[in-house]
Amino acid sequence: MTARSSLSLNKLVDVLKASAETTRMRLLVLLSSGDLTVTDLTDILGQSQPRISRHLKLLTEAGLIERYQEGAWAWFRLRREGDAARLARRIIEEASSGDAVIARDQSRLGQVRAARADKAMAYFSRNAEGWDSLRRLHVGEAEVEKALRxxxxxxxxxxxxxxxxxTGRLLQLFESLYRxxxxxxxxxxxxAVARSNLEKSxxxxxxxxxGDIFNLPLESGGFDLVTVHQVLHYLDEPQFAIxxxxxxxxxxxxxxxxxxxPHGIDALRHDHHHARLGFSHExxxxxxxxxxxxxxxxRDLQPEKGDEALTVTIWLARDRRMEIAGEAPVKIAARRA
Structure with missing residues (x-):
């Protein structure tokens, strides 16, 4: 059953005013298919950056979209939570995909994403040989992913x-599980590689x-499942990332x-920049x-025996706090922020 909106009359009017303009409606439809930059949107709509930025500001103020920074780039996406966001999605659903303007925007969006994917895959190809040589030292990804599921x-x-x-692979692997x-x-x-892969899927x-794995740009306590795949061995202080x-x-x-x-393949320090040579259960x-x-x-996934082989280990841990209705969660030891 769809959750009922609780927007006040004034807020409802604000949302409708914000979306009731052709360019802003086109922006909402485009952002419903994924995150885009101002440059992406100006290329697709063929309008000036100041004009697009002004429309994006109005949509942000109305609570329909949100902005986040990635270095020098500003990205925009539809808000996922809140009554205003739910109403925006209902409005977008009413927009006909057969409309000539929307169809043209979607075609241009496809071209922008294709160009982005080409750049991402070029980077991936330049580094693929090194990654392939490392993968040959351990069990196949299919076996690892089966164990993860x-x-x-x-x-x-x-x-x-x-x-x-x-590459965003775990976001693809667990796509059926998360909202x-x-x-x-x-x-x-x-x-760029991850965005391209998600878009293709x-x-x-x-x-x-x-983001920095030691100082994440997110508020505490917002996720049911956190995954860290083949990252810790690159870090000097992986305990702080945990x-x-x-x-x-x-x-x-x-x-x-x-x-x-734990392993003794010291060449990985030089050839693949590994800071740690594996981790024990203890x-x-x-x-x-x-x-x-x-x-x-x-779980330890051991490869076929060889002079230089890597055992892949998977650890699953749970937060010890219990969420009890009407009670605050049990406090645990302070963690490094």
Whole structure:
């Protein structure tokens, strides 16, 4: 059953005024299909940047869209929560895809995304050889992903956060489980790859953000599931990344980490910039405990025997706080922000 809106009369009029203009309506329709920059929107609509920016400001003030910064780039997207956002989506649904203006906008959107995808794939191709050489040292991705799905289960979650999202693969893998997903990465090039992959997959309920895994640009306690896939071995102090990931969890939320078991392939330090040569179960358990988490399950996925082989380990941990109706969550040890 659709939630009933509780907008006041004045707010309802404000929302309708904000959307009742041709350019702003076109902007809403475009943003309903994913995050876009001002440059993207000016290219698609063929209007000046000041004019597009003015319309975006009005839509933001009305609570229909939101803006976030990624370095020098400003990105915009439809708001996902709130009565104004729900009304905006209902208005967008009434717009006919057969309308000549909307159809032209969608065609231009496809061209903009294709150009972005070409740039992203060029970066991916330049680095693919190194990534392929590393993948040959451990079990196949299909086996890892099968284990991830088994450990997470099929129960739906409201929100998923993928840290160090890379190509956005986990946002694709768990797409059927979450209502809203977000991927964070420190590399603008990888963010472009992830956005391109999500767009190709038709996934509009996940967004991509630039961010520091040690200091995430997000409020605490907003996610049911946080994933960290093959990231920790690049970090000098991975325990602080675990603490920051734990800060993102709602009471009872889960943290899923994929990385390598301890190994002695020192060449990975030089060839692939690994700061850590794997992690033991004991070390990870200590870091989880310090972050207020308890280990739920671990799996070691061992490759066929070889002189140089990597065991992939998956750790699933849960926030120890319990959310009880009418009571505040149990406090846990302070974490580094």
């Amino acid at each position: 088994e450990m997470v289960g099929e129960a739906p979650v409201d929100s998923l956060l993928d840290l160090g999202t890379g 809203h997903g977000m991927g964070i990465d420190a590399s603008r090039e990888m963010l 038709g996934i509009s309920k996940a967004s991509i953000r630039l 603490s920051e990931a734990a800060r993102m969890l709602r009471p009872g939320g889960r943290l899923l980490i994929v990385d390598f078991a 070390t990870m358990a200590d870091w989880f405990k310090a972050a207020g988490l308890e280990v739920v399950e671990t």
